[in-house]
Amino acid sequence: MVKQLRWKRVPPLLLVTFSLLLPLPTDYGQAATPEEPPAAETPPSPLDASCREFHRLNSLLRDGNIPKEQARRELPRLLSRIKEEYFRENGKSFPRTDWLFPLRGYRATAVGDGPSHGYLPKGYDYYDGNRHGGHPSLDIFIHDRNQDDLDDRTGEPVAVLTITGGVVVSRETQWQEGSKLRGGKYLWLYDPSTDHLFYYAHLREVAVPVGRRVMPGEILGFVGRSGLNAHKKRSPTHLHLTCLSTTTPALLPENIYADLLRTRTVK
Ligand SMILES: [Zn+2]
Numbered sequence: 001m002v003k004q005l006r007w008k009r010v011p012p013l014l015l016v017t018f019s020l021l022l023p024l025p026t027d028y029g030q031a032a033t034p035e036e037p038p039a040a041e042t043p044p045s046p047l048d049a050s051c052r053e054f055h056r057l058n059s060l061l062r063d064g065n066i067p068k069e070q071a072r073r074e075l076p077r078l079l080s081r082i083k084e085e086y087f088r089e090n091g092k093s094f095p096r097t098d099w100l101f102p103l104r105g106y107r108a109t110a111v112g113d114g115p116s117h118g119y120l121p122k123g124y125d126y127y128d129g130n131r132h133g134g135h136p137s138l139d140i141f142i143h144d145r146n147q148d149d150l151d152d153r154t155g156e157p158v159a160v161l162t163i164t165g166g167v168v169v170s171r172e173t174q175w176q177e178g179s180k181l182r183g184g185k186y187l188w189l190y191d192p193s194t195d196h197l198f199y200y201a202h203l204r205e206v207a208v209p210v211g212r213r214v215m216p217g218e219i220l221g222f223v224g225r226s227g228l229n230a231h232k233k234r235s236p237t238h239l240h241l242t243c244l245s246t247t248t249p250a251l252l253p254e255n256i257y258a259d260l261l262r263t264r265t266v267k
Contacts (some may be wrong), residue, residue, distance in 0.1 A: 168212065
């Protein structure tokens with residue numbers, strides 16, 4: 001049997017010192033506290049249930065296991081519902097002008113070069129899933145010459161931070177070498193306040209569950225080399241970042257390079 005702690009014997013000063021060591025929940029750039037699995041008798045909140053449903057449909061669409069027309073009908077409807085539930089459950093709004101750079105310790109100079117910065121939306125359709133065309137995305141490169149996922153300057157993994165607040169609506173944590181999945185380990189985050197869906201791909205690890213509400217700057221995971229092409233030697237280690245507008249059912253991509261130029265770096 002586990003012995004109970006005898007709190008009466010702990011001097012009060014020690015208790016105060018201990019409580020000061022606890023991390024502040026509002027600290028930007030800190031990892032989200034790991035969530036306990038909900039107790040069996042606690043039903044998921046409506047928001048939680050809708051996020052899980054989005055995750056289910058998004059994964060089916062990715063693998064071509066749901067008719068495109070059904071996905072075009074159901075996914076935008078689900079996003080409207082998530083938006084309503086997010087605000088009903090006291091979700092916060094975060095203005096676009098407060099967006100943060102998504103890699104800890106990096107800034108917009110890490111985004112790919114060239115006039116388009118890698119953003120090529122032609123031929124892209126979200127509803128094509130894993131087989132989509134185009135590259136409606138920005139690739140953000142880390143210092144990793146030996147391709148071990150670690151920052152050459154620190155020897156540590158690079159934290160992927162959420163640009164803005166919102167709720168995690170889908171993710172993939174099981175990618176393994178040999179899989180045809182292009183995004184590898186990834187995460188989709190919905191920001192109901194600015195009507196955007198963000199896709200963070202090629203991670204080495206995903207750190208937050210579906211349904212988790214996040215504040216700007218929270219850790220979503222770490223930069224990696226997961227994904228069909230990102231894993232190949234010719235690909236420098238990077239974060240693949242896509243931003244889709246949820247104001248129309250087509251979920252059209254948006255180039256957020258200009259926004260990233262204005263973002264603040266989280267140290
Ligand atoms: Zn990319």
